[in-house]
Structures are given as C-alpha cells and as structure tokens.
Amino acid sequence: MGPRLITLTTDFGYSDPFVGTMKGVIGGINPEARIVDLTHAIPPQNVAAGALVLRYAAPFFPDGTIHVAVVDPGVGSERRPLLIETDRAWFVGPDNGLLSLAAKKVRRVFELNNDTYHLRPTSRTFHGRDIFAPIAAYLALGLPADAFGTQVDQFVQLDLPQARIEEGAVRGEIVYIDHFGNLITNISAQQLGDLRAERLAIRLRDLEIEGLSEHYAARTEGPLALINSWGMLEIAVFRASAAALSGATVGDPVEVLAERRSG
Amino acid sequence: MGPRLITLTTDFGYSDPFVGTMKGVIGGINPEARIVDLTHAIPPQNVAAGALVLRYAAPFFPDGTIHVAVVDPGVGSERRPLLIETDRAWFVGPDNGLLSLAAKKVRRVFELNNDTYHLRPTSRTFHGRDIFAPIAAYLALGLPADAFGTQVDQFVQLDLPQARIEEGAVRGEIVYIDHFGNLITNISAQQLGDLRAERLAIRLRDLEIEGLSEHYAARTEGPLALINSWGMLEIAVFRASAAALSGATVGDPVEVLAERRSG
Amino acid sequence: MGPRLITLTTDFGYSDPFVGTMKGVIGGINPEARIVDLTHAIPPQNVAAGALVLRYAAPFFPDGTIHVAVVDPGVGSERRPLLIETDRAWFVGPDNGLLSLAAKKVRRVFELNNDTYHLRPTSRTFHGRDIFAPIAAYLALGLPADAFGTQVDQFVQLDLPQARIEEGAVRGEIVYIDHFGNLITNISAQQLGDLRAERLAIRLRDLEIEGLSEHYAARTEGPLALINSWGMLEIAVFRASAAALSGATVGDPVEVLAERRSG
Numbered sequence: 208m209g210p211r212l213i214t215l216t217t218d219f220g221y222s223d224p225f226v227g228t229m230k231g232v233i234g235g236i237n238p239e240a241r242i243v244d245l246t247h248a249i250p251p252q253n254v255a256a257g258a259l260v261l262r263y264a265a266p267f268f269p270d271g272t273i274h275v276a277v278v279d280p281g282v283g284s285e286r287r288p289l290l291i292e293t294d295r296a297w298f299v300g301p302d303n304g305l306l307s308l309a310a311k312k313v314r315r316v317f318e319l320n321n322d323t324y325h326l327r328p329t330s331r332t333f334h335g336r337d338i339f340a341p342i343a344a345y346l347a348l349g350l351p352a353d354a355f356g357t358q359v360d361q362f363v364q365l366d367l368p369q370a371r372i373e374e375g376a377v378r379g380e381i382v383y384i385d386h387f388g389n390l391i392t393n394i395s396a397q398q399l400g401d402l403r404a405e406r407l408a409i410r411l412r413d414l415e416i417e418g419l420s421e422h423y424a425a426r427t428e429g430p431l432a433l434i435n436s437w438g439m440l441e442i443a444v445f446r447a448s449a450a451a452l453s454g455a456t457v458g459d460p461v462e463v464l465a466e467r468r469s470g
Numbered sequence: 471m472g473p474r475l476i477t478l479t480t481d482f483g484y485s486d487p488f489v490g491t492m493k494g495v496i497g498g499i500n501p502e503a504r505i506v507d508l509t510h511a512i513p514p515q516n517v518a519a520g521a522l523v524l525r526y527a528a529p530f531f532p533d534g535t536i537h538v539a540v541v542d543p544g545v546g547s548e549r550r551p552l553l554i555e556t557d558r559a560w561f562v563g564p565d566n567g568l569l570s571l572a573a574k575k576v577r578r579v580f581e582l583n584n585d586t587y588h589l590r591p592t593s594r595t596f597h598g599r600d601i602f603a604p605i606a607a608y609l610a611l612g613l614p615a616d617a618f619g620t621q622v623d624q625f626v627q628l629d630l631p632q633a634r635i636e637e638g639a640v641r642g643e644i645v646y647i648d649h650f651g652n653l654i655t656n657i658s659a660q661q662l663g664d665l666r667a668e669r670l671a672i673r674l675r676d677l678e679i680e681g682l683s684e685h686y687a688a689r690t691e692g693p694l695a696l697i698n699s700w701g702m703l704e705i706a707v708f709r710a711s712a713a714a715l716s717g718a719t720v721g722d723p724v725e726v727l728a729e730r731r732s733g
Numbered sequence: 734m735g736p737r738l739i740t741l742t743t744d745f746g747y748s749d750p751f752v753g754t755m756k757g758v759i760g761g762i763n764p765e766a767r768i769v770d771l772t773h774a775i776p777p778q779n780v781a782a783g784a785l786v787l788r789y790a791a792p793f794f795p796d797g798t799i800h801v802a803v804v805d806p807g808v809g810s811e812r813r814p815l816l817i818e819t820d821r822a823w824f825v826g827p828d829n830g831l832l833s834l835a836a837k838k839v840r841r842v843f844e845l846n847n848d849t850y851h852l853r854p855t856s857r858t859f860h861g862r863d864i865f866a867p868i869a870a871y872l873a874l875g876l877p878a879d880a881f882g883t884q885v886d887q888f889v890q891l892d893l894p895q896a897r898i899e900e901g902a903v904r905g906e907i908v909y910i911d912h913f914g915n916l917i918t919n920i921s922a923q924q925l926g927d928l929r930a931e932r933l934a935i936r937l938r939d940l941e942i943e944g945l946s947e948h949y950a951a952r953t954e955g956p957l958a959l960i961n962s963w964g965m966l967e968i969a970v971f972r973a974s975a976a977a978l979s980g981a982t983v984g985d986p987v988e989v990l991a992e993r994r995s996g
Contacts, residue, residue, distance in 0.1 A: 212497050214490065220912030221484060221747060224790035227740060227771035234738045234769065235795035243497065245490035251913055252972045264487035267599065269498035280972050283948025331948040333962035336793065386483030387514055422546025422594040436596035446515045446543050475760050477753065484747060506760065508753035527750035530862065532761035649746030650777055685809025685857040699859035709778045709806050 211347045212268060213242045216261050216276040217335065218249040225333070229275075229340040232326060236344035243268075252280045254305050258365050259383050262308035263437040265296060274309065275335075275343045276300040283331030288319040288338050289362055292352045299339050299346070304365030320356040370394040377402060377463040379440070381411070381455055388448025392461045394440040402465055407432075410462040411442055412453050417466070474610045475531060476505045479524050479539040480598065481512040488596070492538075492603040495589060499607035506531075515543045517568050521628050522646050525571035526700040528559060537572065538598075538606045539563040546594030551582040551601050552625055555615045562602050562609070567628030583619040633657040640665060640726040642703070644674070644718055651711025655724045657703040665728055670695075673725040674705055675716050680729070737873045738794060739768045742787050742802040743861065744775040751859070755801075755866040758852060762870035769794075778806045780831050784891050785909050788834035789963040791822060800835065801861075801869045802826040809857030814845040814864050815888055818878045825865050825872070830891030846882040896920040903928060903989040905966070907937070907981055914974025918987045920966040928991055933958075936988040937968055938979050943992070 213233065219225040226247050233240050245264050249257040257278040265274055279286075279301040287302040294312040302318075319338055322329065324345050326337040342355050370379030370393050379394040390411070399407075409416040409432045420431040427445045430452060435441035440463065442449050449455070476496065482488040489510050496503050508527050512520040520541040528537055542549075542564040550565040557575040565581075582601055585592065587608050589600040605618050633642030633656045642657035653674070662670075672679040672695045683694040690708045693715060698704035703726065705712050712718070739759065745751040752773050759766050771790050775783040783804040791800055805812075805827040813828040820838040828844075845864055848855065850871050852863040868881050896905030896919050905920040916937070925933075935942040935958045946957040953971045956978060961967035966989065968975050975981070 212494070212501075214494070216487070222772055222774035223911045224742070224771040224786045225911075227769050228790045228793045230769040231738070231740070231790065231794035231798070234767065234798075235793075238738075238767070238795070241497065241501070243490050243493040245487040246485055248485035251974075260487045264491045264494065267491045267498075268494035269501070272494070272497075281950045284950040330962040332959065336962060385486045385488075424544045424547040433595065436593040436599060448514075475757070475764075477757070479750070479753075504760065504764070506753050506756040508750040509748055511748035523750045527754045527757065530754045530761075531757035532764070535757070535760075648749045648751075687807045687810040696858065699856040699862060711777075 211241075212272045213240055213343045213347055214245050214264070214268065214272060214274045215242060215247070216245040216249065216257055216264075216274070216278075217247045218251045218253065218257065218278045219247045219335070221247055225335065229335050232336055232340040233344040233347075236341055237348050240344055240347050245274075249278050252278065254278050254303055255365060255367060256383065257305050258308040258367075261298075261306070265309045268296065270295045273297045273299065273343045273346050274306075275339050276305050277335040277339060278305050279303065279334065282334050287359075288334055289359075290317040290319055290342060290346075290352055290355055291362065292316070297346055297352065299343050301334070302363050304363045307362065307364045308367070315352060316359050316362050317352060317356045318359050321354065324350075324355055368393060370398050372398055372400075375402075375465045379461050379463075381457050381459045381461060384450050384455075384457060387443070388450035388452075389435070390442040390449045390453070390455050391435060391437070392440045392442070394461065394463060396434045396438050396440070399434075399440065399463060402463060406466040408464045408466050409440070409442065410464065411459060412455055414442070414453055416442065474504075475535045476503055476606045476610055477508050477527070477531065477535060477537045478505060478510070479508040479512065479520055479527075479537070479541075480510045481514045481516065481520065481541045482510045482598070484510055488598065491599050495599055495603040496607040496610075499604055500611050503607055503610050508537075512541050515541065517541050517566055518628060518630060519646065520568050521571040521630075524561075524569070528561075528572045531559065533558045536560045536562060536606045536609050537569075538602050539568050540598040540602060541568050542566065542597065545597050550622075551597055553580040553582055553605060553609075553615055553618055554625065555579070560609055560615065562606050564597070565626050567626045570625065570627045571630070578615060579622050579625050580615055580619045581622050584617065587613075587618055631656060633661050635661055635663075638665075638728045642724050642726075644720050644722045644724060647713050647718075647720060650706070651713035651715075652698070653705040653712045653716070653718050654698060654700070655703045655705070657724065657726060659697045659701050659703070662697075662703065662726060665726060669729045671727045671729045672703070672705065673727065674718055674722060677705070677716055679705065737767075738798045739766055739869045739873055740771050740790070740794065740798060740800045741768060741773070742771040742775065742783055742790075742800070742804075743773045744777050744779065744783065744804045745773045745861070747773055751861065755861050758862055758866040759870040759873075762867055763874050766870055766873050775804050778804065780804050780829055781891060781893060782909065783831050784834040784893075787824075787832070791824075791835045794822065796821045799823045799825065799869045799872050800832075801865050802831050803861040803865060804831050805829065805860065808860050813885075814860055816843040816845055816868060816872075816878055816881055817888065818842070823872055823878065825869050827860070828888050830889045833888065833890045834893070841878060842885050842888050843878060843882045844885050847880065850876075850881055894919060896924050898924055898926075901928075901991045905987050905989075907983050907985045907987060910976050910981075910983060913969070914976035914978075915961070916968040916975045916979070916981050917961060917963070918966045918968070920987065920989060922960045922964050922966070925960075925966065925989060928989060932992045934990045934992045935966070935968065936990065937985060938981055940968070940979055942968065
C-alpha cells in the first residue's frame with residue numbers, strides 16, 4: 208500500500224492562510240503526508256454542500272484515504288469532534304452531519320476526546336488546525352483509530368430531501384449547482400430505472416426537456432438533461448450555464464415524467 | 471531523474487471537487503505522483519485561454535513532465551482524447567487545440583483508445599477523471615506512451631491571431647489579461663526585433679505609450695509597456711490595472727510604431 | 734528531520750499559471766520538495782496583508798520550513814531580494830516589509846545577489862519564478878544560506894499601527910478581514926491583560942459588544958467578540974459576516990473599555 212492520502216474539504220475559502228496552516232500542522236507531525244484539496248469554497252456554514260461534495264468525491268480515492276472536512280459553525284460548542292472508520296476510509300470532522308453522506312459501511316465511530324494528539328494550546332475556534340489536522344496526520348502515520356478517543360454509537364445524520372418515485376414519475380429537486388452552472392438533482396440513474404427506457408420529459412421551472420442526452424455536446428441548442436459523472440440527473444446547457452438560463456436555485460423541484468404518446 | 475511531475479490545467483474552477491477527484495484517481499494508481507496545479511480558473515470552455523496558459527508555463531517544468539489539460543466542451547462526442555509526446559514532455563487532453571500551442575517538437579501522437587487504462591465505468595461527461603487522470607498516472611509510473619492507444623498523424627491546431635510585422639510597425643492584439651489587469655499581447659520580443667533599438671510608440675485604444683520600460687516600477691504614473699516574463703509585449707500600470715484603466719479586452723488591436731523624429 | 738517544507742504566499746491569484754510556474758522551477762531543481770500554498774489571494778500589491786498572513790501562519794509550520802512570499806510591486810527596481818534566516822525558519826522574498834512581521838529572532842539576512850542560483854535569463858518582472866523559487870528549492874536541498882548572496886545588516890520593517898493600552902481601555906483597529914467577514918484587530922489577548930478579568934465593552938462603529946465569547950456559537954444573535962485562533966481580538970457574527978453587518982473596513986478604530994458599573 209502506498210502512503211495514505213489526506214483530503215481536505217472546508218468552507219475556509221482561498222484568501223486566508225487557514226488551510227495552509229492546517230497543512231503546516233500536518234507536515235510537522237507527518238512530513239511524508241500527501242494532501243489533496245477537494246475544495247475550500249464550500250459556501251460559509253453550508254454543511255449540506257460540504258456533505259454532498261464529500262459524498263461524490265470520496266469514492267474515487269484509494270482505500271485507506273483519510274478525509275478531513277471542516278464546515279463547522281458550532282466549533283468550540285458542545286458539538287463533538289469525530290473520527291468515523293468505514294470499510295475503506297476514515298472521515299474526520301465535526302459531528303454536524305457533514306460526514307454523514309460520505310461515510311458508508313461504518314465500522315466504528317470515535318469522539319476525539321483524547322487531547323494527547325491535539326495541538327496545544329487547543330483553541331475553541333479552529334479545530335481544523337488544532338484537532339482535525341493533527342488527528343489526520345497521526346492516522347496517516349499508522350496510529351490506530353482507537354487511540355484518539357472514546358468509541359460512540361451514533362453520529363448526526365444529515366436529513367437531505369430524497370427524490371420520490373411515483374406512478375410514471377420521479378420527483379426530486381436541485382441539490383447542487385456546479386461552477387459551470389450545471390444543475391445537479393437528487394434523482395439518481397437507479398431511481399429513473401424503468402423510466403429511462405422510455406422517452407422522458409424533465410420539468411424545471413419554465414423548462415421542459417425531452418429525453419436524456421449522452422453528453423454535453425449532444426444538444427447544442429437549449430437545455431439538455433443527462434446522467435452526470437456522479438450518476439445523478441443533471442440539467443445543463445452546452446457551452447453555457449443552465450443556472451443562468453433557468454434562474455434555478457438549490458431546492459427548486461424537478462419532475463421527470465414518462466411521456467404520454469399523444470393522439 | 472526525479473519523479474515525473476504531473477501538471478493540471480482546467481476550467482473546473484475551485485468550488486467543486488472535480489480537480490480533487492482527478493487527484494484521487496491519480497493517487498490510487500500512483501501514490502508517489504507529484505501534482506502541480508497550473509490553474510483551474512480558465513474561463514469555462516475557453517480553449518484559447520487554456521492553450522496560452524499551458525504554452526507559457528510548460529517550458530518552466532523539468533524534462534519528463536506530464537501536462538494534463540481539460541477545457542473540453544466536446545467531452546463524450548467525436549472529439550478524440552489525445553496523448554502528445556514531445557522532445558521533453560507529454561501532453562494529455564482533448565483534441566480540440568488546447569494542447570497545440572504548448573506541444574512543440576512533437577515526436578508522436580496517440581489517440582487514447584485503449585480502454586485498459588481508463589477508469590471503469592467510463593463516463594461520457596468527465597474524461598478528466600476517467601481517461602486523462604489515469605493515463606497521466608500510468609505515464610508517471612513509466613508505462614510507454616504507445617500502451618495507451620493508436621498512433622495518429624495529426625491533431626487539431628488552434629488558429630490564434632498572429633502579430634504582423636510591417637514597415638516600421640508591428641500590429642498585434644491583446645490575447646490574455648492576467649489577474650493584475652496586465653494586458654498581454656501576441657507580439658513577442660523577437661518580433662519587435664530591430665524596432666526595439668529605436669524609440670517606440672505603443673497604441674491601444676486611446677492610449678499611446680512611449681518607449682519600453684524595464685520593469686513595473688520604472689514608470690509610476692500612467693500606463694507603461696514592457697517585455698514580460700513570457701517574452702511578450704505587455705501593457706501595465708504600476709500598482710493598478712491596465713485593463714481597468716483602458717477598458718481593453720482580449721482581441722483589441724495593439725500597434726507598435728517606430729517613432730518618427732518630428733521637425 | 735523530514736524534508737523541509739516550502740510555503741508560498743503571493744498576490745498572484747488563482748487564474749494565471751504564475752504560481753504553478755514557480756512550482757515547476759522548484760520541481761526542476763528539487764523533485765522531492767514539498768510545497769504548501771498559504772494563499773495566493775493577497776489583494777494585489779497589499780504588502781501589509783501578505784505580512785500579516787505570513788506572521789500568523791508561519792508559527793504553525795515545523796522547524797526548517799522555507800517561507801517564500803511575493804507581493805512585490807517594486808520587482809526589478811532597486812528593492813533587494815532577500816533571504817532571512819531565523820532561529821527556526823527561512824523567509825525568502827522582496828525587501829519591502831513583507832517578511833518583517835513573520836521573521837522573529839533573526840539570525841542572518843542575505844541579499845540574494847549571487848546569480849549562480851537564479852534562473853537564467855533572469856527577468857526583471859518575475860523574481861518569484863527566477864530568483865525566489867530557485868533559492869527556496871536549493872535551500873530545501875540543504876545548500877547553506879550564505880551561498881546565495883551577501884550578508885546585510887538591515888531589512889525593511891513594516892510600520893503597522895499598534896494597539897495602545899490606556900487607563901481602563903485598549904485602543905486598536907481592524908487590521909484584517911477574513912473570508913467569513915470576521916474582523917480581526919491588532920489587539921492581542923496579552924494586551925487585554927487585566928481587562929480580560931473584568932467585564933468588557935468592545936466598540937466598533939455603531940456596535941457595542943458586551944463581554945468576550947469563548948467561541949462563535951456562544952452568542953447566536955448579533956455580533957460577538959472573542960480571542961481568535963491567532964490570539965487576537967476578533968469581532969464576528971455566528972453564521973454570518975461581521976464585515977457585512979458593521980460595514981467595517983481595515984483601519985477602522987476599535988475600543989475595548991472596562992465597563993463601569995453604573996448607579
């Protein structure tokens with residue numbers, strides 16, 4: 208096995224040295240650590256956006272990867288710092304639901320309450336630097352997960368809206384809008400299921416899109432819908448922004464209907 | 471030789487986990503890979519901007535570097551995924567002109583049509599993750615270029631406007647505007663050639679700048695012109711933005727005239 | 734000792750390949766170098782912001798770290814390129830005050846005037862690429878600091894406003910606003926000293942905040958004040974932006990008063 212990767216996902220942005228400081232702490236403990244930034248542009252305090260990013264990116268990392276995520280408005284309060292061990296990865300971050308979408312096949316969960324491995328003095332405003340970064344660095348060195356705290360039974364689950372499968376229709380909503388203005392729904396390819404075999408109509412606000420495209424260039428005029436690289440239904444526009452075209456925002460309902468053959 | 475560097479240049483932005491996901495794929499194949507981000511803020515679908523960035527940055531990387539670039543509106547369509555081998559580097563990306571300005575002294579070109587080395591299942595919307603990242607990772611491991619597909623004869627050349635040398639003048643245009651608002655032209659130091667020895671006048675929109683400066687602080691009032699670190703004629707303003715001062719945009723004509731001694 | 738880390742702090746932004754090019758130069762000299770970005774979003778030419786970022790981040794890096802900083806409007810002019818050796822780190826960058834807040838316990842200072850270790854040809858517009866990056870790479874290889882130039886006695890000190898301790902009050906100002914809109918002052922926990930034991934009132938513009946909070950979630954309505962992770966007095970709003978709420982900008986005065994018991 209190669210060295211364990213550490214990923215970082217935060218709402219810290221790119222203008223301050225907060226992420227770099229976490230890397231300094233990691234490098235001081237584990238100079239060989241390899242760190243990958245997922246993104247630091249999660250909208251401030253938007254736990255759901257961070258949870259989605261981590262959910263869809265984590266499966267593409269090798270076994271043994273340590274994912275650190277910090278979208279943490281409750282830092283320093285009663286919310287617990289967590290380490291979640293799954294069948295193939297570790298997740299480190301606050302117990303506010305941020306880790307809950309990505310952490311599948313959970314083995315053990317620990318509250319990070321053994322301060323032996325925390326940076327001292329430990330601030331109550333920057334656990335990314337003082338708790339999560341050092342724990343990730345020590346984990347990457349091979350320390351066992353149970354060194355860092357007490358095993359616990361539960362952790363906060365994020366309650367995201369789920370798509371509903373109905374007779375001849377799937378109803379969901381926009382859950383994420385990417386940098387290109389692509390509108391990503393909570394409707395998965397699996398949920399479309401049998402509907403995919405037929406002709407579909409996808410409705411969002413004023414738009415009605417007929418059929419699924421295979422790729423972005425398959426329809427060069429107007430909006431298109433496709434199953435994206437995360438396996439989810441997405442509404443896009445070739446070389447343009449579906450968000451700008453539609454005015455859609457996160458939470459807007461999306462309907463997928465099996466088209467009636469008229470006449 | 472040290473480990474081969476992999477560079478990444480995309481229009482994926484910094485808010486989504488797309489770049490991080492590519493790094494996860496690379497790390498799963500080649501845990502020792504060293505990855506450098508050139509930029510991920512190429513304007514969406516702007517192949518010319520990506521091609522220029524790669525052209526001017528690639529020469530500063532060591533021999534054996536693998537440059538991956540993804541500005542790829544045609545992903546999943548008939549456009550081919552390519553590997554270009556030059557006398558000192560590899561370039562991996564879509565065959566849409568993106569690699570054509572940087573890939574000098576080309577030895578061989580391959581269409582990446584051997585899916586043995588692709589991520590499976592292979593999406594039709596994210597070849598950065600499913601084709602380009604794994605190919606780069608395997609190349610960095612030392613696999614030979616001809617393992618990845620069929621050699622081809624040609625690849626798409628980007629048709630950028632060229633500066634013209636005329637009697638006592640060079641006419642070009644703004645091709646790139648950097649983060650500082652510096653206006654970079656397609657007129658090279660070599661093209662100025664003999665003109666450089668004389669006094670010059672540089673004209674852009676309403677501005678007329680006399681002479682070339684040696685550095686940004688050499689003229690602390692008003693616009694200045696200099697040969698920049700890419701060897702190109704650039705119009706700048708000390709501690710300010712030439713783009714904001716002039717209102718210039720990419721495509722605006724720039725004239726360099728040998729000044730007449732009047733009277 | 735592990736490999737020496739190199740940190741980079743610049744105002745180059747994220748849209749151009751300038752930072753990536755520096756990493757290419759470093760990688761060509763020292764393929765094993767490990768590089769951490771502090772931030773590249775220092776506002777253009779804002780030497781004070783760069784100096785503060787470096788000051789508050791550098792202490793969290795391990796001994797032997799090499800900090801490269803480039804906010805350098807005077808590049809190519811008479812301003813000197815510097816290497817500062819302290820008791821635990823190196824600082825590389827222009828002699829314009831940028832390094833002066835972070836470089837504590839200075840041992841030796843060198844003007845980087847031995848061009849043996851510069852990239853050739855050496856531009857007069859991009860010393861980050863041509864001087865600072867290669868010097869950092871050679872330093873990380875273990876070359877001695879005195880290889881790079883002539884020892885000098887002094888370097889430019891940044892003259893930042895200092896908080897003043899008065900009878901029953903500390904007066905300072907906002908010196909940095911982070912990505913969350915948190916307002917960071919130049920008043921340290923130490924300067925609050927005895928005042929901390931009593932009840933305090935913090936005044937900024939129209940706001941008056943009573944008392945210090947322990948963390949961001951401790952007051953969920955309205956503005957709060959706390960000692961932040963840099964050890965400085967900060968004004969914040971839970972899940973919101975204190976900058977937006979207050980309209981405050983860098984330079985605005987902040988008063989901390991020991992509250993009178995009225996009546």
